Amino acid sequence: MSKIIMNHGAGGEIMQEFLAKHIVSHFPKAGADVPLEAMDDSAVIEDIVFTIDGHTVNPLIFPGGDIGKISVAGTVNDISVMGATPIAIACSVILEEGLDIEIVDKIMESMGRTSRECGVPIVTGDTKVMESGALDKMVISTSAIGKRSKLLDDDLKVASRYRKVKDRWCTDSNLAPGDVIIASGTLGDHGVALLSFREGYGFESEIQSDVTPLNKMIAEGLKAGGIVTMKDPTRGGLANTLNEWCSKSHVEIEIEQASIPLRAGVISACDLLGIDPLSIGNEGKVIIGCVPSMADHVLKAIKRTPEGRNAAIIGTVKEGKERVIMRTEVGGKRILEPPSGDPVPRIC
Amino acid sequence: MSKIIMNHGAGGEIMQEFLAKHIVSHFPKAGADVPLEAMDDSAVIEDIVFTIDGHTVNPLIFPGGDIGKISVAGTVNDISVMGATPIAIACSVILEEGLDIEIVDKIMESMGRTSRECGVPIVTGDTKVMESGALDKMVISTSAIGKRSKLLDDDLKVASRYRKVKDRWCTDSNLAPGDVIIASGTLGDHGVALLSFREGYGFESEIQSDVTPLNKMIAEGLKAGGIVTMKDPTRGGLANTLNEWCSKSHVEIEIEQASIPLRAGVISACDLLGIDPLSIGNEGKVIIGCVPSMADHVLKAIKRTPEGRNAAIIGTVKEGKERVIMRTEVGGKRILEPPSGDPVPRIC
Numbered sequence: 001m002s003k004i005i006m007n008h009g010a011g012g013e014i015m016q017e018f019l020a021k022h023i024v025s026h027f028p029k030a031g032a033d034v035p036l037e038a039m040d041d042s043a044v045i046e047d048i049v050f051t052i053d054g055h056t057v058n059p060l061i062f063p064g065g066d067i068g069k070i071s072v073a074g075t076v077n078d079i080s081v082m083g084a085t086p087i088a089i090a091c092s093v094i095l096e097e098g099l100d101i102e103i104v105d106k107i108m109e110s111m112g113r114t115s116r117e118c119g120v121p122i123v124t125g126d127t128k129v130m131e132s133g134a135l136d137k138m139v140i141s142t143s144a145i146g147k148r149s150k151l152l153d154d155d156l157k158v159a160s161r162y163r164k165v166k167d168r169w170c171t172d173s174n175l176a177p178g179d180v181i182i183a184s185g186t187l188g189d190h191g192v193a194l195l196s197f198r199e200g201y202g203f204e205s206e207i208q209s210d211v212t213p214l215n216k217m218i219a220e221g222l223k224a225g226g227i228v229t230m231k232d233p234t235r236g237g238l239a240n241t242l243n244e245w246c247s248k249s250h251v252e253i254e255i256e257q258a259s260i261p262l263r264a265g266v267i268s269a270c271d272l273l274g275i276d277p278l279s280i281g282n283e284g285k286v287i288i289g290c291v292p293s294m295a296d297h298v299l300k301a302i303k304r305t306p307e308g309r310n311a312a313i314i315g316t317v318k319e320g321k322e323r324v325i326m327r328t329e330v331g332g333k334r335i336l337e338p339p340s341g342d343p344v345p346r347i348c
Numbered sequence: 349m350s351k352i353i354m355n356h357g358a359g360g361e362i363m364q365e366f367l368a369k370h371i372v373s374h375f376p377k378a379g380a381d382v383p384l385e386a387m388d389d390s391a392v393i394e395d396i397v398f399t400i401d402g403h404t405v406n407p408l409i410f411p412g413g414d415i416g417k418i419s420v421a422g423t424v425n426d427i428s429v430m431g432a433t434p435i436a437i438a439c440s441v442i443l444e445e446g447l448d449i450e451i452v453d454k455i456m457e458s459m460g461r462t463s464r465e466c467g468v469p470i471v472t473g474d475t476k477v478m479e480s481g482a483l484d485k486m487v488i489s490t491s492a493i494g495k496r497s498k499l500l501d502d503d504l505k506v507a508s509r510y511r512k513v514k515d516r517w518c519t520d521s522n523l524a525p526g527d528v529i530i531a532s533g534t535l536g537d538h539g540v541a542l543l544s545f546r547e548g549y550g551f552e553s554e555i556q557s558d559v560t561p562l563n564k565m566i567a568e569g570l571k572a573g574g575i576v577t578m579k580d581p582t583r584g585g586l587a588n589t590l591n592e593w594c595s596k597s598h599v600e601i602e603i604e605q606a607s608i609p610l611r612a613g614v615i616s617a618c619d620l621l622g623i624d625p626l627s628i629g630n631e632g633k634v635i636i637g638c639v640p641s642m643a644d645h646v647l648k649a650i651k652r653t654p655e656g657r658n659a660a661i662i663g664t665v666k667e668g669k670e671r672v673i674m675r676t677e678v679g680g681k682r683i684l685e686p687p688s689g690d691p692v693p694r695i696c
Contacts, residue, residue: 002449009443009477019475022452023441026460030436030469043472045436045493048396052438052491054476088378088393090400092440092489093371095357101350104370112374121378124391126489127367128402129357130694136482141440141474143400143491145393346478 010341011235011281033169034082038248040172041078041231042146049084049146049169051075056139058346060107063193064208067140068110070283070348073213074234075144076118080215081230081286083155083170083222084146088123089115092141098132107138118213120144151222158225162291165228174229175249179317180295182288184217184302185210185310187238188266191280191344196269206265210284217305218286224301226294230286235342238278241287242315242324243338252320255336258329261310279339281347289317358689359583359629381517382430386596388520389426389579390494397432397494397517399423404487406694408455411541412556415488416458418631418696421561422582423492424466428563429578429634431503431518431570432494437463439473439490444483455486466561468492499570506573510639513576522577523597527665528643530636532565532650533558533658535586536614539628539692544617554613558632565653566634572649574642578634583690586626589635590663590672591686600668603684606677609658627687629695637665 007014016039024036034044042051055071072089079086091111095104115122152169159165167174189210196203214232221227229249233241238260242253262277270277284307290298295313302308324336355362364387372384382392390399403419420437427434439459443452463470500517507513515522537558544551562580569575577597581589586608590601610625618625632655638646643661650656672684 004443004445004447004449004452004477006445006477006479009475015475019473022449023456023473023475026453026456027470028460028464030471032436032469032471036469036471036473043436043438045469045471046495048436048493050436050438050491050493051472052440052489053474054440054442054489056442056476056478056482058482088380088391088396088398090391090398090491092400092402092491094402094404094487094489095352097352097354099352101352101370104352105374108371108374112376116376121380121384121393122375123378123380123384123393124399125367125371125384126401127357127363127371128404128487128694129352129354130404130484130487131354134404134406134484135487136478139442139476139478139483139487141400141402141442141489141491143398143438143440143489145396145398145493147394346476 006345007341011240012339012341014340034171042082044169047148049079049082051078052141052143054139054141055348056346057348060137062197062209065211066107066110068107069114070211071140071142072111072114073211073283075142076120076213076215077232079144079146080218081170081232083152085149086120086144086146086215088145089120090143091122091125093127094135094139095129096132096135096137097129099137114213118215151219155222155225155227158294159228159291162293170229172229172245172248175245175251175289175317177251177317177319178292179228179289180292180313181253181315182299183261183312183314184286184308186261186263187282187285188277188280189263190283191347192266192269194347195344203265203269210282212284212307214286214307217302217307220301220305221288221298224298226291227288227298229289232286234281234283234348236339237280237282239336239339246322246324250322252318252323253315254318254325255315256327259312259314261312275343279343281342283348354693355689359588360687360689362688382519390430392517395496397427397430399426400489400491402487402489403696404694405696408486410545410557413559414455414458416455417462418559419488419490420459420462421559421631423490424468424561424563425580427492427494428566429518429580431500433497434468434492434494434563436471437468437490437492439470439488441475442483442487443477444480444485445477446480447485462561466563499567503570503573503575506642507576507639510641518577520577520593520596523593523599523637523665525599525665525667526640527576527637528640528661529601529663530647531609531660531662532634532656534609534611535630535633536625536628537611538631539695540614540617542695543692551613551617555611558630560632560655562634562655565650565655568649568653569636569646572646574639575636575646577637580634582629582631582696584687585628585630587684587687594670594672598670600666600671601663602666602673603663604675607660607662609660623691627691629690631696
């Protein structure tokens, strides 16, 4: 009999196959604008953008953040990368009997602070308790809803001046040859900070998680105009995001290794641990696809925000096979494979 | 240092105090129509009804249902009791490494079937895996959104012919003296079925869980007109629901013990186990408050549906102290206390 393995929840190809076969296949198809089968960051139904995420990060509190901050920022970001404005959050908290209430207070305080920071209120919730031993301390599932705004309409109007735009939301299938790919900042920080802290490697003194809500930064990008798609590269990192885009938009993406923002500490930690920084999850970054003529303008707008100060153009979209080609720093080319899963378990 | 106890998630007074002090207090206040602080079945923001529930029921599959059916029916019911029409569900599934995939398939199939049955699609989701030993098999958190419908407008218009109605949704604070209380069917079935099955008492041969989506039955009630509030008596059962209404609507409620629908098997099981069927959770029942002149009409409409065939008028709302008085079958009166929690743990 087949059993659940860690990679079934690790965001890569193995998870995609598992979800398609054992979860999504059992559910009836809905007439949503962006349906479940699209497996995008959020669904859209009757112009309401709707998303949910379960959070199992271990440990609960880590350098740069905690499960409460991730759970608010994560759903706010999932709504925002569709081009929508998040308006409310719902949270389901499941606690282990015997957990210190002081820890609950710390995590809930952090959720409240993050909610205040991004201006998206937590409007409803539910709390359950499982007996001691039935759960490792705490999990939090958060859902969020968002609405269409004039910002997105104007943004897509700008993009439409240059080429036909397929979807009216920033979906994974909205890229076309010629589009430019922007990363909003350094990649791999979250996964490396968490792994290092957990395993005691010592890199955590310099590398902190990047977890943060990105709705304000994204609004600045949309104001610049011409963005056609966005995704937050969480589980499976940049490699997963770009490969999903290639297969859903039926394009090839070419990226320049030298232009990918990476902290020196992340590079050396990944070298030492034998993991790829491009396959590790991030919690405060967004990858953007925009029409070529607006790329510099969008980049500038993003760079003016605190969350986007290290943003960079990292590649372009081509006609070709559904794959990601990376031009290496030594002048070669290699395929950036879709990861089977995230190399670091329970990072979100 | 204070620790989490099972009753912090058991739906009664201890939970209410814990939530107010350690969860809700940390979150910023929102300008929602029905805000977090109202602690109602759902929140309402910009006319979108929004709810979330975590599901930790043990065992995953039990007589009459399973965690998948509960997770869909539960959120659909939380939207419906506000008087709204549920339009979409989001699900967050968290799995334990090593769990049989066959069980996942069974649960997801049940979610799909329930979603099809009630006509509310699952439009988005998320799956995580925790390592073996970090979670007892599986938890599912589901969120749902709903919209205002003409049905609710018309229903409240009818109620307004007889008296002023405070809220424009079916909130806990909408009752007034004179209103009639209806129970949609037999109480205690879910909790007794689950406890008996789990502990091997043998009652489960006759008592099955009542878990079911109630949106269609509720729509029939609204069509009759005059309903001002509804609540599904889950954790803490009828005793919890009525006491919440008393304190939020500032009224006294008087119920007739003899008119409360209870299965003989539930009565004898509860006698034997020393638990109160009125404090046990239900998953397929609704308690309704409506204006007196429309009570018989609403009752008939509910009784015509399969889920409401055992519905009965069980009491009336009075001016008085914020408490529930029960007229006993032997002619006496006693106060139906708000339960400290549900006597049966992990029933939903």
